[in-house]
Amino acid sequence: MSFIELKNVTKSFNDVKILKNLNMTIDEGKVLGILGRSGSGKSVLINMLRGMKEYRPDDGQILYTVAICPECLRVEPPSAAGKICGCGCGCEFELKTIDFWNSERQVFAAIKRRISIMLQRTFALYEDDTVIDNVLKSITGHDEEESTYMAIDLIEMAQMAHRITHIARDLSGGEKQRVVLARQIAKEPMIFLADEPTGTLDPKTAELLHQALIEGVKNKGTTMIITSHWPEVMKKLSDHVIWLEKGEIIVEGDPDTVVKKFMDQVPLPEKKEVYKTGGPIIKMEGVKKHYYSIERGVVKAVDGIDLEVGESEIFGIVGLSGAGKTTLSRILYGLTEPSSGNIEVKLGENWIDMTQKGPFGRGRVIPYLGILHQEYSLYPHRNVLGNLTEAISLELPAEFAKMKAIYVLKAVGFDEEYADSLLTKYPDELSGGERHRVALAQVLIKEPNIIILDEPTGTMDPITRVQVTDSIQRARDELNQTFVIISHDMDFVLDVCDRAALMRGGKILKIGDPVEIVEDLTPKEKEKMLTEE
Secondary structure, three states: OEEEEEEEEEEEEOOEEEEEEEEEEEEOOOEEEEEEOOOOOHHHHHHHHHOOHHHOOOEEEEEEEEEEOOOOOOEEOHHHOOOEOOOOOOOEOEEEEEEHHHOOHHHHHHHHHOEEEEOOOOOOOOOOOEHHHHHHOOOOOOOHHHHHHHHHHHHHHOOOHHHOOOEHHHOOHHHHHHHHHHHHHHOOOOEEEEEOOOOOOOHHHHHHHHHHHHHHHHOOOOEEEEEEOOHHHHHHHOOEEEEEEOOEEEEEEOHHHHHHHHHOOOOOOOOOOOOOOOOEEEEEEEEEEEEEEOOOEEEEEEEEEEEEEEOOOEEEEEOOOOOOHHHHHHHHHOOOOOOEEEEEEEEOOEEEEOOOOOOOOHHHOHHHEEEEOOOOOOOOOOOHHHHHOHHHOOOOOHHHHHHHHHHHHHHOOOOHHHHHHHOOOOHHHOOHHHHHHHHHHHHHOOOOOEEEEEOOOOOOOHHHHHHHHHHHHHHHHHHOOEEEEEOOOHHHHHHHOOEEEEEEOOEEEEEEOHHHHHHOOOHHHHHHHHHHO
16 A cells, blocks of 8 residues: 655755655555665655655655544554554544645644654664663553563564663664664654664674564564665665665666666776885784773773784774774774773874873874764864864865865765865755765865774765775875774775774784685674674
């Protein structure tokens, strides 16, 4: 039965059309996949379907055909029409087609309450609460015992039972994402929206999340709309796929057909040649970061790391979520104090002790380091040009600032005309993938000696990923920059890195050629590592 229908939907931001006369129908119980590059309009469409006020269509209609109780306004999928409302009012659900954005306020709110959404790179958890308390807070309409059993079942489905009493802030990014999923399913939605839900996750954790979406959403007959630039996600989860490009549907059909046409457009990266790096520029010896958690006891986030990175080397650190990769990068940058160990960075001819605070210690090096965090953020009240200049204390003459900003935006995959149009936009006017690339540009524009990138391709489509691969290699070649890259994206690591290290349980297990490291990440090896953890 038809559930959602879009009729000639158009949306613009600053006179730029993001969605252009979209028409589509989504049946109850089906999974629609939306495939497309960053900036194609995927996130705008998802937020519009959710009812976020900034995303009201300029033209067109979004029609929800629902079963609605005339007494209490409870809303269910259309197949519930004629059934008795379970709220105790005794009324039958009536079948109605609602013009969502032009409906009465109470009806609009009633539909919105029945829609759950997972946003990319957003870990909407109560940080000081345990995993089970986070899930329980999303459950309504059940008694305490039933709610507890529901929460436990959902946590097990998300394969987080081993963390059930852990505090949310102590979880890794991948673990937080799985708890977010459990929370959203706990709301028992009639529609589930997922915007790039696995973009920043390692392959094993992404597979766990996909399985949870299949088990907790798809197999239960919940209507789902999922956006992604990853073809594997479309094939695994979707019944029908649309390819969105610059706000228009250019291809739609079965997942295999649409995915093949999409991947035919992806260029191959420039062939990586063997690069001769300089002597060491980073030295780490016996680096540890242990901390105490009431729930978990002593946590060995980083546990005795010895590592050298050469000047102008592109060095990758790979491993499953929770392996300690992000903690290691924060220690290197000086954001997290190590429990013990030595860390030195070469500046000119001098070796600087990064464990020493102040202007004669790591304060000398920080201006020459750049870092892109996994949970990056831009300054919301500054436009893109401001984010790339004044906001990071990069004071340049106006025309030169604009030229440099456009140059670095081109380096992260925008064409020149679009880069120019981006300069006056604010972060909330950009797609998730565009914000990610601007954040990367914000790091690159200061031309630091050493650049630390934590999941730099997480929300990037395959075409943009190739462009970023090429730009990193050019930056290394032209500016002699050194990169330390934390990534779950094995293809990216193979394409861009000179060497890579494999981390598990806070330790480095192996350092070598990226091909050797990736070969150690076979499904069988990953399963063994996960079991050992």
